[in-house]
Amino acid sequence: MDPERLLDGRLKLRHLVLLTTIAEHGSVMRAAEHLRVTQPVVTRGLRELEAILGAEVFDRGPRGVTPTVCGEAFIEHAQVVLAHIRKAGQHVAELTSGQVGTVTVGTHLAGAGLLLPKAITRLKRERPKVTVVVKEAPPDVLLADLMAGQVDLTVGRLNASDHGGRTRQIQLYSEPVKLVTRAGHPAQALDAPRLADLTHFPWSLPVANTSLRREVERVFFEAELPLPEDRVECTSILTLRTLLEESDTVATLPVLIPQRDDRLAVLPTPLPSVSRLVGVTLPHERAHSPSTQALLQHLRDVAAEIRVMLRPAADAG
Incomplete structure (x- = not known):
């Protein structure tokens, strides 16, 4: 396809909106519901876009659509274009x-x-x-x-x-990540507790597939320890604070959080391989x-x- 075809006037912003909405919802029908238009309108717009590109952007299946290789590439660029336009509108609104x-x-x-x-x-x-x-x-x-x-x-x-x-x-700045408990937690009475001394307590770990979770898993692996069986996986700081304050939970937290809360306390157990850059x-x-x-x-x-x-x-x- 000649890239200049995208500038001949046939490609409209509505095509990009349709494309990104279908990709987000994984279905022409759900995209139509989100955009508050009929399904034929979305289908027709998608066909127009594919004709302009000269390639299919989605594989159709019984449970919805998935982007093709060409589709994934174009969706990424479409998202960037729409983001720039939104920010341009916001910028003008602020200036005026x-x-x-x-x-x-x-x-x-x-x-x-x-x-x-x-x-x-x-x-x-x-x-x-x-x-x-x-x-x-x-x-x-x-x-x-x-x-x-x-x-x-x-x-x-x-x-x-x-x-x-x-x-x-x-x-x-660089902020250490520390093991944190409530003040008065039994582990606070231990002299230089090792990771192995803490595994029988309940833990709150970062959610799976995050960099902090992978780094915490590496700490346990290097200590030749399995992850604690009694654990929750939490992303909410408010929920995590309450878990720490009302139970014997151990958690990994940036050090500024317990430093500013006298209900929480830091354990001296080192976490040497956990990244600190904020x-x-x-x-x-x-x-x-x-x-x-x-x-x-x-x-x-x-x-x-x-x-x-x-x-x-x-x-x-």
């Missing part, structure tokens, strides 16, 4: 409305307890009419939302991947709205203060 705007930020544990709340507080003090939407979810969900333009930036632990050049990361992940080469840029600057400023707070913990660990 003074200090009014919206910024959506995703977060998962690291940064959620201090960095992000402090940055939001400062942003709201500076721009009270800006709406801040905070989404807490596992990292893979936040990445998908970031790529689709539904999240402007994410705050949390960083990993080594730039996701195929689609993202860029800003390192803000920062911001942004979509690569996407323009950012004034509200997003302002929040990012406040995140940088708060992070500078946190680095000072963490120096004693870094010296001790």
